[in-house]
Amino acid sequence: MARKFFVGGNWKCNGTAEEVKKIVNTLNEAQVPSQDVVEVVVSPPYVFLPLVKSTLRSDFYVAAQNCWVKKGGAFTGEVSAEMLVNLDIPWVILGHSERRALLNESNEFVGDKVAYALAQGLKVIACVGETLEQREAGSTMDVVAAQTKAIADRVSNWSNVVIAYEPVWAIGTGKVASPAQAQEVHDELRKWLAKNVSDDVAATTRIIYGGSVNGGNCKELGGQADVDGFLVGGASLKPEFIDIIKAAEVKKSA
Numbered sequence: 001m002a003r004k005f006f007v008g009g010n011w012k013c014n015g016t017a018e019e020v021k022k023i024v025n026t027l028n029e030a031q032v033p034s035q036d037v038v039e040v041v042v043s044p045p046y047v048f049l050p051l052v053k054s055t056l057r058s059d060f061y062v063a064a065q066n067c068w069v070k071k072g073g074a075f076t077g078e079v080s081a082e083m084l085v086n087l088d089i090p091w092v093i094l095g096h097s098e099r100r101a102l103l104n105e106s107n108e109f110v111g112d113k114v115a116y117a118l119a120q121g122l123k124v125i126a127c128v129g130e131t132l133e134q135r136e137a138g139s140t141m142d143v144v145a146a147q148t149k150a151i152a153d154r155v156s157n158w159s160n161v162v163i164a165y166e167p168v169w170a171i172g173t174g175k176v177a178s179p180a181q182a183q184e185v186h187d188e189l190r191k192w193l194a195k196n197v198s199d200d201v202a203a204t205t206r207i208i209y210g211g212s213v214n215g216g217n218c219k220e221l222g223g224q225a226d227v228d229g230f231l232v233g234g235a236s237l238k239p240e241f242i243d244i245i246k247a248a249e250v251k252k253s254a
């Protein structure tokens with residue numbers, strides 16, 4: 001089964017209501033490949049989710065940037081998976097490196113969140129990736145495998161999971177991974193899934209790349225055999241996000 005190209009836009013903690021409306025207008029007017037070719041998901045901050053969901057074109061979807069690890073209740077400041085389901089938000093990003101690093105989210109905590117969100121019916125973009133120090137120490141694959149294992153230990157059905165490989169050193173730095181560097185990790189990760197989960201999950205799970213993707217580098221990255229799309233930060237707030245969505249065409253013509 002072919003893996004449909006996936007382009008996610010993570011708006012992180014950015015934007016005013018006016019700016020959000022402008023971005024949505026730009027997306028709504030864009031000519032992009034059809035839904036058969038590319039799945040597009042944008043992830044505004046929580047407070048803008050209802051606005052974006054109600055105004056965004058119907059062939060694009062929305063994602064939350066996080067959710068609580070279990071059922072809601074006395075957890076001040078958190079938003080539960082049930083609330084996202086209640087608002088018809090189909091996707092959630094979990095385990096982003098900014099949350100792992102700044103909010104001390106461990107592999108196990110992220111694994112628990114992924115399992116709980118899936119059990120509530122959400123689709124999950126699960127982020128993994130090594131720091132520069134870990135890459136330079138030669139432990140990239142150990143780090144990525146440990147992060148993925150914590151998910152695999154808790155999840156049996158992978159059909160609603162997209163893995164985002166985001167090397168921390170490439171996020172927001174302008175230092176994009178080379179196409180060969182991205183392909184190498186994606187290939188290793190797919191082999192890890194084949195060995196530790198199943199051949200079917202390895203063949204069908206989309207592994208997308210994130211870290212300084214832009215309109216200029218997206219085609220070459222997207223042309224790599226095991227790169228099934230992108231999770232885009234900074235450039236997802238700009239009109240060049242449309243060019244990144246169009247990079248899906250490289251797979252169609254491959």
Ligand SMILES: O=C[C@H](O)COP(=O)(O)O
Nearest residue numbers: 010171172211212233234
């Ligand atoms: O979730 C997106 C990633 O953190 C990438 O961010 P960036 O495209 O700004 O490097």
